[in-house]
Amino acid sequence: MRQSRLFTKTRREAPADEVSKNAILLTRAGFINKEMAGVYSYLPLGWRVIQNLKRVIAEEMEKLGSREILMSTLQNKGVWEKTDRWDDERVDVWFKSKLKNDTEIGFGWSHEEPIAEMMKSHVKSYNDLPVSVHQFQNKLRNEVRAKSGIMRCREFIMKDMYFFAETEAENLSFYESAIAAYSKVFDRVGLGNITYVTSASGGMFTDKFSHEFQTLCDAGEDYIYVNTERRLALNEEVWNEKTVSELGLKESDFEKKSAVEVGNIFNFGTKKSEDLGLIIQNQSGEKQSVHLSSYGIGVSRLMGTIVEVLSDEKGMIWPKEVAPFRVHLIFLGHDGVLKELADKIYNAMLSENIEVLYDDRDLRAGEKFADADLIGIPTRVVIGGKTVESKMLEVKDRGSDDVLMMTLEHLIEKLNSSTSFDKVQDKSLGTRSY
RNA sequence: CGGGGCGUAGUAUAGUGGUAGUAUAUAUGCUUUGGGAGCAUAAGGUCCGAGUUCGAUUCUCGGCGCCCCGACCA
Numbered sequence: 001m002r003q004s005r006l007f008t009k010t011r012r013e014a015p016a017d018e019v020s021k022n023a024i025l026l027t028r029a030g031f032i033n034k035e036m037a038g039v040y041s042y043l044p045l046g047w048r049v050i051q052n053l054k055r056v057i058a059e060e061m062e063k064l065g066s067r068e069i070l071m072s073t074l075q076n077k078g079v080w081e082k083t084d085r086w087d088d089e090r091v092d093v094w095f096k097s098k099l100k101n102d103t104e105i106g107f108g109w110s111h112e113e114p115i116a117e118m119m120k121s122h123v124k125s126y127n128d129l130p131v132s133v134h135q136f137q138n139k140l141r142n143e144v145r146a147k148s149g150i151m152r153c154r155e156f157i158m159k160d161m162y163f164f165a166e167t168e169a170e171n172l173s174f175y176e177s178a179i180a181a182y183s184k185v186f187d188r189v190g191l192g193n194i195t196y197v198t199s200a201s202g203g204m205f206t207d208k209f210s211h212e213f214q215t216l217c218d219a220g221e222d223y224i225y226v227n228t229e230r231r232l233a234l235n236e237e238v239w240n241e242k243t244v245s246e247l248g249l250k251e252s253d254f255e256k257k258s259a260v261e262v263g264n265i266f267n268f269g270t271k272k273s274e275d276l277g278l279i280i281q282n283q284s285g286e287k288q289s290v291h292l293s294s295y296g297i298g299v300s301r302l303m304g305t306i307v308e309v310l311s312d313e314k315g316m317i318w319p320k321e322v323a324p325f326r327v328h329l330i331f332l333g334h335d336g337v338l339k340e341l342a343d344k345i346y347n348a349m350l351s352e353n354i355e356v357l358y359d360d361r362d363l364r365a366g367e368k369f370a371d372a373d374l375i376g377i378p379t380r381v382v383i384g385g386k387t388v389e390s391k392m393l394e395v396k397d398r399g400s401d402d403v404l405m406m407t408l409e410h411l412i413e414k415l416n417s418s419t420s421f422d423k424v425q426d427k428s429l430g431t432r433s434y
Numbered sequence: 435c436g437g438g439g440c441g442u443a444g445u446a447u448a449g450u451g452g453u454a455g456u457a458u459a460u461a462u463g464c465u466u467u468g469g470g471a472g473c474a475u476a477a478g479g480u481c482c483g484a485g486u487u488c489g490a491u492u493c494u495c496g497g498c499g500c501c502c503c504g505a506c507c508a
Contacts, residue, residue, distance in 0.1 A: 012458065012470070013446045017500050037500065091508070110508070144435065144506065152507085210508095221507080266508085332468055366469035373469090384468055 001044075001325070002346075003359040006030075008043050010371050020219060022304035023149025025316050029374045031324075038146020038154035045375065046303070048324035050157060053299050054136050056188045056321055057159050060181045064174070066132035066161055071114055073138065075106040079117045083275045093141035107140040112268075112294055115162050116276045123290065126166045126282045130174065134161035136299065148219060150304040151260065161295040166282060168269070171291035175267055178295050182213055182263050189302065190310060190319025191215050195262065196233035198224050199243070208271065213263030213297075219308045220260040227254050260305045263297045316376030317399050325357040326415060328377035332365050332384035342383040345393070345408060352412050373398070381411065 008030030017034070018024050026032045031046030042050055058068060080086035086106070088094055095107040108114070115133070123129060139158045146154050163178070165171040179197060186195040194216040201210050212235060214224045225234045227249060234243060234254070244251050270289035273279070278290045303322075310317045320326060327349060331342035339360075346358045357377060359368050365384070372380055382394040392405040406414070 009444090009459080010470095011445060016440090016446065019501070034500095085508080092506075093508090112508085141507090145504095147502085261507095264508095334467065362467095364467055364469085364471065366467095366471080369469045371470085382468080386468060 001357055003357055004361045006044060006357075008045065010374055018149060020147075020149035020151065020304075020308075021311065022151060022219070022307040025307055025311060025374070026150065026304075029315065029371075029376075032150065038143060038152070040150055040153065040155075040300075045324040049303055049318070049322055050299060052322040052324075053189060053302055054159070057185050057297055057299070058134075058136075060185050060188075061132075061134045061159070061161055064132060064177055064181050066134045066163075069133045069135050070137065071108070071111045071118070071135055073108050073140070075108050075114055076117075077104045077106060079113045079276070080106065082277075083113055083272065085113065093143060095140045095142045108137070109139055109141045111135070111137070111160055112162065112272060112292075113276065116164075116272055116278050116290075116292065119164060119290075120276070120278050123164060123278065123280060125280055129280065129290065130163065130165040130170050132161060132163045132174070134159060134295075148221070148304070150300050151219065151308075152221070153300065156301065157299040159297045159299055163293045163295070164278075165291040165293075166280065166288075168291055171267065171269075171293055175265065175293055178265060178293075179211065182265070182295070182297070185297065186213060186215070186262065188321050190306060190322065191262070191302075194309065196224065196226060196231065196259070198233040198235050198259075199238050200235040200264070201237050208267060208269055210264065210266040212261050212265075214259035215262050215305050215309065216257050217260045217305060217308050218258055220258040222259050222261055223256055224259045225254040226257050233259075260301065260308070261298075262302050262305055263295075265293065265295045267293045311376070314370070315374035318376045318378060320378045323376070323378050325355045325377050326379065327354055327356040328359065328372050328375070328380045329356050330359040330368050330372060330380060330382045332368070332382060334362065335385065338383065338385060338388055341388065345381075345383060348408060349412070352416075354412065354415055379415070 010030055011028045013028075014024040015027050018027060023032075023034075026046060027034065029045065030043055031049065033041040033043055035041055061068075077086055085091050091109070093109050095109070096104060097107070098104055123131065136157060136159050138155055140155050143152065143154050146152055150156070161178070163171065163174045165174065183192070183197070186192050196214050196216070198212045198214045200212045214220075214222060214233060216226070223236055225236075225239050226232070232247060241251065244254070270291055272292050273289040278292075279287050280290055282288055306319065306322065307316055310319065318324070329342070329346055329349065331339060342358075342360070346356060349356045359372070361368070376398050378398055380396045380398065382396075384394070387394045387405070390405065391407070393408060393411055395404045395406055395411060396402065
């Protein structure tokens with residue numbers, strides 16, 4: 001994309017109504033636009049990041065055999081009454097409205113009930129199971145207090161996945177696979193080494209339990225107890241002497257740290273299916289309730305978390321899998337011949353399917369560099385009078401001060417190989433706590 | 435939902451009971467071109483409503499909106 005055709009503008013100053021690092025940087029760089037408190041729109045650069053996050057997540061979910069769907073935003077009151085979750089006293093984040101004929105409807109803050117209800121039409125027999133579906137959708141929650149930029153919004157983008165199984169064993173086995181898949185997702189988006197699978201409630205031997213994926217981050221709302229060495233983490237809810245000793249550790253082996261909940265997974269057992277009447281016939285012809293588990297990732301919150309964790313005083317530093325573009329090609333000067341060369345290099349990159357943002361604007365070098373640092377595309381390539389005679393490209397990673405000189409062919413080869421210039425090697429997530 | 439703070443140009447800010455200023459962004463021209471250049475010109479603003487007052491952007495009240503702390507967050 002030619003930057004001259006990008007309608008968004010960068011800002012030199014932080015918006016007065018934002019305090020959080022993620023909102024300040026994303027707004028200054030033109031990734032997002034605030035519509036009202038807790039409600040943001042995604043502009044071209046920001047939307048590309050969201051799309052990349054969705055792609056990474058979708059790839060890992062599809063490897064689990066899940067199918068992508070899209071449930072409706074408007075929801076049926078009756079479905080939620082079956083599980084006693086329609087009442088505002090029970091669920092305080094409902095947005096509700098009425099049809100012209102006064103029928104009450106809800107705006108989806110979660111989709112467990114509607115999806116289980118929908119599955120009743122399609123799942124009748126053990127032959128229809130197991131099945132997993134996922135979707136990317138805007139969730140609407142009437143939060144009393146939105147805060148922290150895009151970290152806690154009234155409207156936000158979430159991936160939610162639901163797994164339906166005949167047996168508990170199948171359900172638990174999928175739960176395990178999902179943890180591995182989630183870990184892969186957080187590795188790929190650059191948060192692997194600071195994201196912990198965190199025990200949240202229940203235990204392996206209860207019917208219902210959950211885990212959170214918590215990314216260590218000062219801007220986080222949650223506190224978790226972390227044992228870095230064994231990569232164990234416990235939520236405050238399960239932080240007690242009994243749990244700790246079951247792990248063969250002492251309370252002093254853990255450190256209390258603030259973290260952002262980027263993912264959350266639940267095993268519901270058969271409770272929800274019983275309430276909603278999601279019943280199948282098993283092999284011996286008996287009727288039984290379906291085992292259900294659900295798996296969420298806050299996609300927009302994940303974007304905010306990456307900004308919070310990976311940035312410096314100049315701007316954002318995107319990991320290459322989620323960056324809005326892989327390369328930022330910057331043309332300096334106003335020389336026509338040089339410009340033609342830059343155009344040629346731009347087209348060559350396009351034909352190699354390299355995602356490139358081409359700064360072809362007629363601006364001074366300082367402003368272009370400042371914008372490039374702010375936007376944070378992983379690799380910067382400069383075409384200017386200083387380098388043109390050497391027939392080499394000037395290449396620099398956003399996270400480094402080292403400038404490399406290389407040919408276009410060499411650059412393309414580097415970009416296509418898995419060994420890019422990223423110096424930080426993400427560590428894998430540890431195994432789960434218990 | 436409790437407590438606190440704040441609404442002045444697209445953005446960021448100053449100031450005043452009596453003609454609202456600066457920076458930046460925008461438009462035009464000239465100069466400039468490897469880390470947010472310079473000069474000139476132009477356009478652009480007091481959140482809404484009521485009250486006090488000869489006169490309110492300023493004071494009072496109400497509304498709307500925004501931020502922070504806490505509570506809340508299946």
